[in-house]
Amino acid sequence: MMPSKKLLVSAVRKEQILKSLAQGKRVDNRGLLDYRPLSITPNVIEKAEGSAMVKLGDTHVIAGVKIGVGTPFPDTPNEGILIVNAEILPTASEYQEPGPPDEDSIELARVVDRGIRESKMIDFSKLVIEPGKHVYTVYVDISVIGMDGNLFDASSYAAVVALLTTKYYPVVNQNGTLVKGSEKVLLPVQDLGVSTTFAKVDSYIIVDPTWEEESMMEARLTIVYDKSGNICAVQKGGNGALLVDDVLNIIDLAKSKSEEMRKVLEGVISNA
Amino acid sequence: MSKLVVPGEVVAKGNFRSWANVLKKGEEYLSIFVGRAEIGGGRVRVIRLSGPYIPKVGDFVIGVVTDVQPLAATLDINSYVNGYIMANAFFKRRIDPSKFDLSKKVNVGDLVAAKVQRIERGKDVVLQPDQKWKVDGDAIFYISPAKAHYLYTSRSRIPSKIKELTGAELRLGANGIVVVKGDLKKIEMVKRALDVIESKYNLNGLYNEIIKVLNKDGKSADN
Amino acid sequence: MENQLIINGKRTDGRGPTDLRPLKIDVGIIKNAAGSSYIEHGKNKIIVAIYGPKDSHRYGMNIEKATLRCRYHMSPFSTEERKNPQPSRREIEISKVIRDALEPSLILENFPKTMIDIFVEVLQSDGGSRSASITAASVALADAGIPMKDLVEAVAVGKVNGTLVVDLNDIEDKEGESDMPVAFMLNENKITLLQMDGKMTVEEFKAGLTMAMEAAKKIKEIQKEALAKKYSQGENKK
Numbered sequence: 001m002m003p004s005k006k007l008l009v010s011a012v013r014k015e016q017i018l019k020s021l022a023q024g025k026r027v028d029n030r031g032l033l034d035y036r037p038l039s040i041t042p043n044v045i046e047k048a049e050g051s052a053m054v055k056l057g058d059t060h061v062i063a064g065v066k067i068g069v070g071t072p073f074p075d076t077p078n079e080g081i082l083i084v085n086a087e088i089l090p091t092a093s094e095y096q097e098p099g100p101p102d103e104d105s106i107e108l109a110r111v112v113d114r115g116i117r118e119s120k121m122i123d124f125s126k127l128v129i130e131p132g133k134h135v136y137t138v139y140v141d142i143s144v145i146g147m148d149g150n151l152f153d154a155s156s157y158a159a160v161v162a163l164l165t166t167k168y169y170p171v172v173n174q175n176g177t178l179v180k181g182s183e184k185v186l187l188p189v190q191d192l193g194v195s196t197t198f199a200k201v202d203s204y205i206i207v208d209p210t211w212e213e214e215s216m217m218e219a220r221l222t223i224v225y226d227k228s229g230n231i232c233a234v235q236k237g238g239n240g241a242l243l244v245d246d247v248l249n250i251i252d253l254a255k256s257k258s259e260e261m262r263k264v265l266e267g268v269i270s271n272a
Numbered sequence: 273m274s275k276l277v278v279p280g281e282v283v284a285k286g287n288f289r290s291w292a293n294v295l296k297k298g299e300e301y302l303s304i305f306v307g308r309a310e311i312g313g314g315r316v317r318v319i320r321l322s323g324p325y326i327p328k329v330g331d332f333v334i335g336v337v338t339d340v341q342p343l344a345a346t347l348d349i350n351s352y353v354n355g356y357i358m359a360n361a362f363f364k365r366r367i368d369p370s371k372f373d374l375s376k377k378v379n380v381g382d383l384v385a386a387k388v389q390r391i392e393r394g395k396d397v398v399l400q401p402d403q404k405w406k407v408d409g410d411a412i413f414y415i416s417p418a419k420a421h422y423l424y425t426s427r428s429r430i431p432s433k434i435k436e437l438t439g440a441e442l443r444l445g446a447n448g449i450v451v452v453k454g455d456l457k458k459i460e461m462v463k464r465a466l467d468v469i470e471s472k473y474n475l476n477g478l479y480n481e482i483i484k485v486l487n488k489d490g491k492s493a494d495n
Numbered sequence: 496m497e498n499q500l501i502i503n504g505k506r507t508d509g510r511g512p513t514d515l516r517p518l519k520i521d522v523g524i525i526k527n528a529a530g531s532s533y534i535e536h537g538k539n540k541i542i543v544a545i546y547g548p549k550d551s552h553r554y555g556m557n558i559e560k561a562t563l564r565c566r567y568h569m570s571p572f573s574t575e576e577r578k579n580p581q582p583s584r585r586e587i588e589i590s591k592v593i594r595d596a597l598e599p600s601l602i603l604e605n606f607p608k609t610m611i612d613i614f615v616e617v618l619q620s621d622g623g624s625r626s627a628s629i630t631a632a633s634v635a636l637a638d639a640g641i642p643m644k645d646l647v648e649a650v651a652v653g654k655v656n657g658t659l660v661v662d663l664n665d666i667e668d669k670e671g672e673s674d675m676p677v678a679f680m681l682n683e684n685k686i687t688l689l690q691m692d693g694k695m696t697v698e699e700f701k702a703g704l705t706m707a708m709e710a711a712k713k714i715k716e717i718q719k720e721a722l723a724k725k726y727s728q729g730e731n732k733k
Contacts, residue, residue, distance in 0.1 A: 008338060008348065010383055025456075045573070045619050060525070091542060094549065141580070143616065146527060148527070278718075279637050353609075473730075
């Protein structure tokens with residue numbers, strides 16, 4: 001497959017971005033370790049069991065959760081199923097062609113999936129209707145509507161807020177037939193994985209890169225921390241490399257940054 | 273004040289000598305754009321407020337070099353068509369491509385100032401590089417091509433006023449690319465002025481609005 | 496027994512036969528796009544982005560005018576039961592009829608050998624999603640500065656419990672006797688989309704068309720207001 005689409009950043013613009021970084025500022029006026037304005041709106045799609053709209057600067061993502069009933073995988077008969085799917089819609093940028101998910105969409109889905117799965121955010125052992133026969137399938141579908149960099153964090157925040165605000169009708173087995181319950185319940189949530197993404201542009205480490213910054217970065221690093229401060233998912237992106245010291249530095253920066261973002265996410269969820 | 277119109281809206285009725293960006297249907301003139309209607313002097317026209325840069329011969333534009341071949345450079349001119357500059361035009365004489373290397377003159381990512389010389393087959397925009405064709409600056413901004421073209425063709429006082437009030441050097445392409453030279457503070461002021469152009473659609477009021485915003489800037493900087 | 500969908504002249508959502516559902520349009524919501532819009536019509540929530548005109552070296556480009564391309568797509572979470580993200584035959588047909596409904600309004604001769612993309616994403620679907628898509632896409636095309644003769648607006652009429660009603664909601668669409676989406680270019684008295692399923696008498700068909708046209712006039716006012724809201728920024732309010 002072809003490598004992902006990059007913007008052509010003009011020489012003057014590159015200089016402008018680098019000069020600004022040298023003075024400790026981004027071209028949009030934030031600091032090197034500041035996120036863009038973030039807005040998260042849960043329950044935007046009434047027909048979905050859970051949903052959230054995220055705007056991170058001009059990056060615009062919506063995630064929806066649907067709960068279905070399915071057959072468990074043979075190797076995990078006592079666990080519900082998680083399916084995460086993402087599509088960078090052609091609405092997002094002029095470089096995005098309509099068609100089946102490309103490698104960027106698939107990488108995005110898999111990284112979000114890892115953050116949810118490995119943080120043990122949801123107790124899948126509680127999503128069993130009848131062991132070996134019927135379990136809940138949790139579909140998380142992510143649509144990237146508008147794109148201006150850092151799709152990973154925006155998509156992850158949309159997905160976790162959608163999951164943590166999901167309400168669905170439980171299903172019970174009554175004499176061999178599955179019957180819908182009468183009262184909606186929440187998913188069995190036990191943790192919250194928080195994603196933060198850093199990029200190295202020239203010699204500078206920055207958080208929450210824009211598309212322009214991603215187009216001129218060496219590489220990018222996404223880290224997911226769980227509630228207890230364990231690292232539970234990592235993804236290096238971009239066709240350049242990071243120094244070992246950069247990685248160690250980012251791991252520490254990500255820890256404090258993820259605590260800050262955790263408060264934001266928890267605030268949104270408790271007000272939903 | 274000129275009136276805001278939308279596509280299909282009747283801009284004027286009667287008989288006019290000339291018209292632009294409207295469809296004539298009997299006595300009625302209907303807008304084909306979201307724009308500002310201007311009626312007077314036997315003339316009816318709509319100044320469009322959005323849409324791509326539509327190249328016109330004689331326009332001064334700024335482009336970003338996207339490809340360099342032995343005989344020509346291709347430029348992104350912020351439009352639905354590419355701009356081309358022939359190698360001859362850079363060297364100001366006929367050249368032997370086996371002996372000259374255009375990539376020694378321009379590189380991908382460079383900004384080039386040029387005039388639209390001709391448009392071939394309705395599509396290929398051939399550019400003539402400006403005397404000072406190499407554009408170096410400290411910042412680049414994009415504004416709506418429709419508004420940039422309006423400022424350019426109406427010989428608006430806005431660009432020179434921005435220069436005067438910010439102290440920055442400024443080159444505005446009719447295609448919406450603006451290149452600024454100056455320190456970070458000056459660039460920040462220019463950005464605020466351009467934000468006014470981007471977010472406001474009352475073309476007649478832009479000039480005063482910009483003066484207001486920049487004077488506020490000046491004062492807060494003194495404090 | 497057939498479901499009672501109209502009781503004492505009121506429909507399931509309390510409307511009379513000629514009332515529209517709540518309809519709201521926002522213009523210019525996607526930064527990267529040349530033009531964009533968001534429509535809420537009933538429970539429909541739809542985003543439209545326009546890209547182009549853009550240079551295209553694709554085989555088959557029209558040398559006389561721009562080529563229009565349209566994709567209508569439903570997000571997997573947009574329906575009661577999760578929808579497979581792959582485009583269905585229904586979505587492919589709707590993409591085509593939306594394109595055919597909009598093309599007559601556009602002046603594409605200004606942009607030969609280029610392509611204009613209309614991307615429609617249904618975030619939540621309700622009855623009449625194709626009509627809402629057309630209404631929103633026409634506004635997005637105007638926002639993109641694509642020259643056009645007129646805005647296009649679309650709405651469905653149908654027969655429910657023997658009564659003609661406009662702007663069918665989900666249940667009326669599914670359980671009613673017929674459903675007929677229509678798109679108009681009102682200035683020229685033209686129809687650019689016309690589909691029907693179910694049964695109607697010739698008289699009902701004719702009366703339905705008039706009802707749809709009246710409803711389209713109301714929708715046109717909402718389209719105009721939506722564009723004016725964005726493009727009047729900076730005017731001195733009196």
